[in-house]
Amino acid sequence: MAKYDLVIIGSGPGGYVAAIRASQWGLKTAVVEKDPFLGGTCLHVGCIPTKVFLHHADLYDNFKRAEEFGFEVKGLKVNWPSMLARKDKIVKKHAGGIAALFKKNKVESITGSWGRIAGPGRVAVEKDGKVSELETTYTMLATGSEARSLPGVEIDGNTILTNREILLLESIPKSLVVVGSGAVGVEFASIFRTFGAEVTILEMLPRVVPLEDEDISAELAKAFQKKGIRIQLESVVESVNKNAQGATITYKDRTGKSASIAAEKVLIAVGRRPLIDNIGIENTKAKLERGFVHTDAYSETAEPRLYAIGDIVAGLPQLAHAASMEGIIAVGRMAGKDVQPFDRKRCPNATYCEPQIGSIGLTEKQAREAGFEVKTGKFPFLANSKASILGQHEGFIKVVAEAKYGELLGVHAIGPLATEIIAEPTSALGLEATLDDMAATVHAHPTVWEAMGDAFNSVRGLTINY
Numbered sequence: 405m406a407k408y409d410l411v412i413i414g415s416g417p418g419g420y421v422a423a424i425r426a427s428q429w430g431l432k433t434a435v436v437e438k439d440p441f442l443g444g445t446c447l448h449v450g451c452i453p454t455k456v457f458l459h460h461a462d463l464y465d466n467f468k469r470a471e472e473f474g475f476e477v478k479g480l481k482v483n484w485p486s487m488l489a490r491k492d493k494i495v496k497k498h499a500g501g502i503a504a505l506f507k508k509n510k511v512e513s514i515t516g517s518w519g520r521i522a523g524p525g526r527v528a529v530e531k532d533g534k535v536s537e538l539e540t541t542y543t544m545l546a547t548g549s550e551a552r553s554l555p556g557v558e559i560d561g562n563t564i565l566t567n568r569e570i571l572l573l574e575s576i577p578k579s580l581v582v583v584g585s586g587a588v589g590v591e592f593a594s595i596f597r598t599f600g601a602e603v604t605i606l607e608m609l610p611r612v613v614p615l616e617d618e619d620i621s622a623e624l625a626k627a628f629q630k631k632g633i634r635i636q637l638e639s640v641v642e643s644v645n646k647n648a649q650g651a652t653i654t655y656k657d658r659t660g661k662s663a664s665i666a667a668e669k670v671l672i673a674v675g676r677r678p679l680i681d682n683i684g685i686e687n688t689k690a691k692l693e694r695g696f697v698h699t700d701a702y703s704e705t706a707e708p709r710l711y712a713i714g715d716i717v718a719g720l721p722q723l724a725h726a727a728s729m730e731g732i733i734a735v736g737r738m739a740g741k742d743v744q745p746f747d748r749k750r751c752p753n754a755t756y757c758e759p760q761i762g763s764i765g766l767t768e769k770q771a772r773e774a775g776f777e778v779k780t781g782k783f784p785f786l787a788n789s790k791a792s793i794l795g796q797h798e799g800f801i802k803v804v805a806e807a808k809y810g811e812l813l814g815v816h817a818i819g820p821l822a823t824e825i826i827a828e829p830t831s832a833l834g835l836e837a838t839l840d841d842m843a844a845t846v847h848a849h850p851t852v853w854e855a856m857g858d859a860f861n862s863v864r865g866l867t868i869n870y
């Protein structure tokens with residue numbers, strides 16, 4: 405029986421990052437992956453392909469405004485097949501990159517194989533109906549998640565789609581209904597609206613991107629409506645029925661009345677469920693919490709030496725960088741390194757719709773509910789010179805701080821490069837910086853980032869540029 409220090413089941417951003425770091429720290433490591441390629445949801449049907457399309461959509465938006473930038477562009481056309489090909493090329497390149505990194509770091513890659521815990525320190529590997537076993541000191545579950553559907557709604561992959569199938573569409577649909585307005589829903593709404601589809605979002609809750617600060621939700625709704633995206637809030641989908649033209653979606657609207665809408669394609673984006681079936685959890689003492697795996701602050705489960713990271717873990721934001729950081733901390737523990745537990749509240753959120761959203765820490769409402777005396781400030785991109793150069797004036801940065809000592813509690817940005825500039829407050833919150841620290845930070849000019857400086861100062865009414 406092959407013997408390892410660590411066997412990881414799953415090669416997404418949780419598993420593959422943990423494997424490389426484990427190997428760097430001297431642990432003999434193997435990764436079991438059911439797919440024939442490495443990289444998981446994020447690389448193949450999540451973060452990367454969606455961001456390729458969002459970048460293309462961004463370029464298209466700019467090309468359409470060519471005259472404003474002093475260009476004459478004639479005959480501008482979307483070549484969808486060529487965009488699909490570029491997306492595939494990027495994904496393939498990066499999957500190959502992970503394989504090369506595994507080789508370089510001496511991580512053993514066991515692809516096309518189903519992994520399951522057979523018992524303490526034993527992982528069963530099933531390939532083509534044959535089962536073998538690996539012996540290991542530590543085991544890590546990093547099996548990720550898959551799209552949920554709604555009761556009674558069957559994903560057929562042709563008309564009723566999840567994030568997987570919508571990435572394979574051979575043409576841009578004339579109309580698209582997106583059910584759910586979390587990050588996945590608003591990103592696809594943004595992509596397909598830019599490329600000309602009639603897009604409607606149906607959201608059960610009273611606002612879009614419901615996990616974000618309320619002001620961010622309101623600003624995104626305003627921007628989406630300006631683009632022609634229809635938004636129906638407090639709308640509960642009851643059924644989706646296919647027909648020759650596509651599908652009819654029936655829902656209860658905010659007044660409780662039944663309403664319906666027809667569309668060529670329907671995207672179901674109502675959250676993701678953890679992939680924990682048939683992975684041998686029942687052979688361990690690990691506990692579940694609402695179907696997710698319960699772990700301690702270092703990602704260890706109730707079964708000694710069994711760790712779980714990423715989308716299958718209870719209470720963790722389902723984000724690639726959260727999965728990766730959990731993996732790094734967990735293997736640090738295994739290797740006896742001095743690592744700090746993962747602070748889930750210090751994990752940035754990034755949503756790449758247009759306008760982008762980047763946020764970290766508490767929303768204003770959460771800060772008030774947590775008992776803080778709160779002071780907020782806001783700086784609009786309208787007053788930022790780099791935003792003028794880019795021609796992207798929508799949005800603002802909102803800072804939530806503790807009133808007396810100016811402790812930073814949260815920062816919420818919507819607008820140009822919001823997913824990039826959120827890096828500064830992420831470090832600031834991690835280092836427990838105050839408004840005074842941030843006001844003393846020099847911001848390069850002209851950058852979109854310098855709007856952060858103005859936003860920090862705005863809490864005390866000391867903004868220069870607005």
Ligand code: FAD
Nearest residue numbers: 414416418438444445446450451519548714715722723724
């Ligand atoms: P996964 O990436 O899901 O990887 C799990 C791996 O385990 C898979 O390769 C799977 O095949 C394998 N596996 C499962 N069961 C077994 C088994 N029994 N045996 C062997 N292998 C198994 N996050 C961001 O941070 N930024 C983004 O921009 C972003 N965009 C997204 C866009 C979309 C459309 C979606 C759906 C998600 C997006 N996410 C984004 C979320 C991100 O993809 C996930 O949080 C991340 O992939 C979770 O990583 P993971 O390692 O836990 O699991």
